[in-house]
Amino acid sequence: MGISLKQQTAWKDFLTPEVRFLLLDGAIRSGKTVIAILIWLHWLPKSPEGHLAIIGKTKTTITRNILDVIKAIRPQAIGHYTSKTDVVTIMGRDVQIISANDAQAESKIRGLTLAGSMVDEATLLPEPMFVQLLGRHSVPRAKMIATTNPDSPAHYLKTNYIDRHEEGLLPDWAVHHFTMDDNPGLTPEYVESVKREFSGLWYRRFIQGEWVSAEGAVYDMWDxxxxxxxxxxxxxxxxxxxxxxxxxxxxxxxxxxxxxxxxxxxxxxxxxxxxxxxxxxxxxxxxxxxxxxxxxxxxxxxxxxxxxxxxxxxxxxxxxxxxxxxxxxxxxxxxxxxxxxxxxxxxxxxxxxxxxxxxxxxxxxxxxxxxxxxxxxxxxxxxxxxxxxxxxxxxxxxxxxxxxxxxxxxxxxxxxxxxxxxxx
Missing domain, CATH: 3.30.420.280 (Nucleotidyltransferase; domain 5)
Incomplete structure (x- = not known):
């Protein structure tokens, strides 16, 4: 599988010493998660000593979106894991699996000192947990990479981080926006079929990759x-x-x-x-x-x-x-x-x-x-x-x-x- 120019640029940014947090947002099937995984696998052997973590909505989504993909694209990189896994070996490093699916999510990382993390679907993390997570990357040369589909333009990730980054207020952040055109592994026929699956709000967010409000009728396609x-x-x-x-x-x-x-x-x-x-x-x-x-x-x-x-x-x-x-x-x-x-x-x-x-x-x-x-x-x-x-x-x-x-x-x-x- 080839790598698009957008994916190459994101990879280069992550390896830049000045960049501590890399966020990849945009449409579904746009290559965000795959390139994030490839970048992280490349970086892990060179990462500083300390705790590492993968954070997502649930252990099930982490397994489906991250661990199973690693196993598919680079099976030798990952050790054995099950649905009850709390720690998995990746590229010879122990990585903690942390879910963010309840009110106690923030407490799961409180007191943890991180050398690196990967966040799946960052908009699904409660804001207190995300703020806590950022502050836990205190090991020198620590890095975080996160992926997400767009959400409301009033979401904390947009207003407190993406917008501030665009204003030049977060110099240690890099943010890249992806569309399906940035995924070289998709055929035009497949892209067209996926586009037909969505309409209204979901089309604008998951296909066009826009941060737009959910307004009016939930089922605006109802006929x-x-x-x-x-x-x-x-x-x-x-x-x-x-x-x-x-x-x-x-x-x-x-x-x-x-x-x-x-x-x-x-x-x-x-x-x-x-x-x-x-x-x-x-x-x-x-x-x-x-x-x-x-x-x-x-x-x-x-x-x-x-x-x-x-x-x-x-x-x-x-x-x-x-x-x-x-x-x-x-x-x-x-x-x-x-x-x-x-x-x-x-x-x-x-x-x-x-x-x-x-x-x-x-x-x-x-x-x-x-x-x-x-x-x-x-x-x-x-x-x-x-x-x-x-x-x-x-x-x-x-x-x-x-x-x-x-x-x-x-x-x-x-x-x-x-x-x-x-x-x-």
Whole structure:
């Protein structure tokens, strides 16, 4: 694989003694992470004595984005590691693996003196942890290299570091912006197919590499004429991955079945909701909700378009008492939902935009909530992307089902996306 001029320049900057922090930001598939890894592997044998670390959102993302890539491009450079790895040997040096996925993230590096670090998806680190991390590179000749996709223009990484670097206030920083054109390993056909997967906010951030605000509708590509399918026109479902459940007591409870059609497209095929239209007087107990939900599931699996039973019942991770009740009532495949909100939103936005996700007209709660789902302007002003928490119960249930089962449907959907690209 060749190295582009942008990648060469970034490499040269990192090796310059005056540069202590190298940040590579920009579009997905633009070669940021690969060149960051190559630079770091080259530098490690020459790095000063002291602690080294790789920091990312979770150990899972560090493994997928960094360790697995090292193993693929230079297998002799890395020692054995597992999903529970806290330390891994890279280029003969012990490197600590540190996740930033909870409120105690900052404490994980407090007191640590670093000779070098690599940061994966820097915008996902809490600001206190990132500030703490910068101050921990106190070993002479210590260096940090970080990669990220763009985020809000009010994000601390943009306002406190990138903007100040551009003003000449951070002379020991080097910042390079990447697009897919900077990745020599991509074919024009592949670039075009990836561009088709995104729209709106996600297109501007992940394809154009812009630091732009999340404003207005979350699903700005929503079009009932494109995305809603009448029940009688659904293809036969060949697999049902899950029913995603967002649980409520005073608020609605929503459950949506995610299935794969024989056409290779994902469908939310049916929905069960308990809300003001059918709740009646008073609050339903967990036992009442569980029994009604399971009765619906057993009935739905015999419907004309749905002759397969969902593999999993995926529940809001905060609904502890409801999960206990479901288990007592014989629920199968009980799984805590992946509740990474932005990741789930992005999956759903990609599916709607690329055409590999559609909704049956039985899912009326989801259909009614989608067009009004909006970004929170107050959160945006503070540099965070958060949707307004109202009328989102079916949307949350859908997000749980999509994000938690991705590994089960991803390969089929990718093949479907390629076919859709060639027919449009």
């Amino acid at each position: 009932p004429k494109k995305h809603v399918v009448e029940w009688d026109e659904l293809p036969r479902m060949v697999d049902a991955y899950a029913v995603g459940i967002d649980y409520g007591t005073q608020n609605p409870t929503a459950a949506l079945i995610l299935a794969m059609g024989e056409d290779g497209i994902l469908y939310f095929v049916d929905e069960w909701r308990l809300d003001s239209t059918n709740r009646g007087h008073g609050t339903w107990t967990d036992a009442e909700q569980s029994q009604a939900l399971l009765n619906w599931l057993h009935t739905t699996t015999h419907a004309p378009r749905m002759d397969v039973q969902p593999r999993r019942i995926i529940v809001d991770p905060a609904a502890a008492s409801f999960k206990v009740q479901l288990k007592q009532d014989g629920a199968w495949g009980l799984t805590d939902a992946n509740n990474d909100v932005l990741y789930g939103i992005r999956l759903m936005a990609n599916g709607l935009g690329a055409g590999w996700l559609k909704i049956a007209d039985r899912c009326q709660g989801l259909i009614k909530e989608a067009p009004g789902y909006s970004w929170d302007p107050k959160a945006q002003a503070a540099g965070a992307d958060k949707p307004i928490k109202t009328a989102d119960h079916s949307l949350d249930a859908a997000r749980y089902a999509l994000a938690t089962t991705e590994r089960l449907w991803r390969r089929t959907v990718d093949n479907t996306a390629i076919k859709l690209t060639h027919t449009t």
